[in-house]
Amino acid sequence: MNPSFLAQTLAGKTAIALPYCLPNGTHVQVMDEGIIRFEPKDPRDRQLDVVLSCGIHGNETAPIELLDHLVSQILNGELRVRARVLCIFGNVEAMRQGIRCIEQDMNRLFCRMPEVEDGQEARRAAMLEMQLMRFFSRSIQDGKPRLHYDLHTAIHGSLIEKFAIYPLPPHGRNFEPLQVARLAAAGVDAVLMQSTTSTTFSFFSSQYCGAAAFTIELGRAMPFGQNTALDLNKMQGYLENMISGELPECEVVPAHIRLFKVSREIVKQSDAFALSIDAHMDNFAPLPLGTLLAEEEGIQYIVNEVDARLIFPNPDVSIGQRAALVIIPAQGYAR
Numbered sequence: 071m072n073p074s075f076l077a078q079t080l081a082g083k084t085a086i087a088l089p090y091c092l093p094n095g096t097h098v099q100v101m102d103e104g105i106i107r108f109e110p111k112d113p114r115d116r117q118l119d120v121v122l123s124c125g126i127h128g129n130e131t132a133p134i135e136l137l138d139h140l141v142s143q144i145l146n147g148e149l150r151v152r153a154r155v156l157c158i159f160g161n162v163e164a165m166r167q168g169i170r171c172i173e174q175d176m177n178r179l180f181c182r183m184p185e186v187e188d189g190q191e192a193r194r195a196a197m198l199e200m201q202l203m204r205f206f207s208r209s210i211q212d213g214k215p216r217l218h219y220d221l222h223t224a225i226h227g228s229l230i231e232k233f234a235i236y237p238l239p240p241h242g243r244n245f246e247p248l249q250v251a252r253l254a255a256a257g258v259d260a261v262l263m264q265s266t267t268s269t270t271f272s273f274f275s276s277q278y279c280g281a282a283a284f285t286i287e288l289g290r291a292m293p294f295g296q297n298t299a300l301d302l303n304k305m306q307g308y309l310e311n312m313i314s315g316e317l318p319e320c321e322v323v324p325a326h327i328r329l330f331k332v333s334r335e336i337v338k339q340s341d342a343f344a345l346s347i348d349a350h351m352d353n354f355a356p357l358p359l360g361t362l363l364a365e366e367e368g369i370q371y372i373v374n375e376v377d378a379r380l381i382f383p384n385p386d387v388s389i390g391q392r393a394a395l396v397i398i399p400a401q402g403y404a405r
């Protein structure tokens with residue numbers, strides 16, 4: 071059996087190459103290291119254009135294994151392609167080393183500002199942006215639906231195992247219940263609306279490519295080969311259908327889906343920043359009113375929101391970056 075696309079990528083054996091055809095006619099092109107594009111044989115078969123990315127954080131292995139499996143299914147001819155599909159393995163060097171990042175957190179380097187310092191993750195993020203722009207420019211011309219699922223896992227445990235972050239840029243796409251209903255069909259149980267600007271990959275594709283884009287958290291970060299306790303069957307089946315051009319036309323968001331919105335980002339301002347709560351608290355842990363969340367140099371971050379919950383607590387981020395999110399239930403979104 072040939073080594074998988076991921077195995078070849080980790081071995082440094084994928085690079086931009088000439089396009090070729092599978093025996094079933096699917097067009098294949100390796101666009102760059104860890105980036106492969108598929109297009110259906112018959113352009114009339116093309117239902118949508120989708121970007122599936124993983125490994126923007128190198129140690130988040132469950133989605134990396136999942137995407138590698140999907141790529142293998144396509145290359146083996148087991149999975150028929152009826153969409154344009156761009157598959158991205160994000161931070162290849164960090165994957166090799168089994169770490170979140172080498173120099174900088176790549177998911178803080180999109181939509182980059184001129185002051186962002188150079189480095190390998192910054193260069194890779196800029197290249198990924200260029201790949202997405204190119205990929206989606208054809209979708210815009212042809213009027214095809216554009217989707218981007220950026221697959222991650224969380225550092226900590228979570229009271230809700232599978233959840234999505236839904237960037238809703240101020241001048242971008244509006245909230246679409248259909249997209250949330252589809253995520254539910256993929257096994258996602260909560261969606262967190264983010265309406266402030268951000269430097270994440272999904273925010274980039276939403277803001278600059280007009281894609282329905284999501285960061286999707288699938289359980290907890292574990293080393294390669296140690297994800298057997300995580301059930302991704304629903305997500306896998308959903309993505310297989312998506313690649314085959316089939317998306318469920320769900321009418322409404324199921325009642326069990328929890329909708330939240332970001333109330334506040336707690337940004338680390340100095341080296342003195344210290345969490346006052348347990349840094350290993352599960353995501354979605356309730357935060358009673360008046361809880362002291364964190365402190366630094368005369369600043370106290372106190373919970374003043376009713377029904378608040380905590381997401382992504384991490385005191386070890388760089389100065390100027392988000393050390394936690396306070397979220398609250400979201401009301402007023404059409405289900």
Ligand SMILES: O=C(O)CCC(=O)N[C@@H](CCC(=O)O)C(=O)O
Binds near residue numbers: 223224
């Ligand atoms: O568990 C954590 O603290 C981080 C997990 C993770 O990588 N989450 C993403 C979320 C991106 C978003 O807000 O859309 C990240 O922090 O980059």
Ligand SMILES: [Zn+2]
Binds near residue numbers: 222
């Ligand atoms: Zn991540």
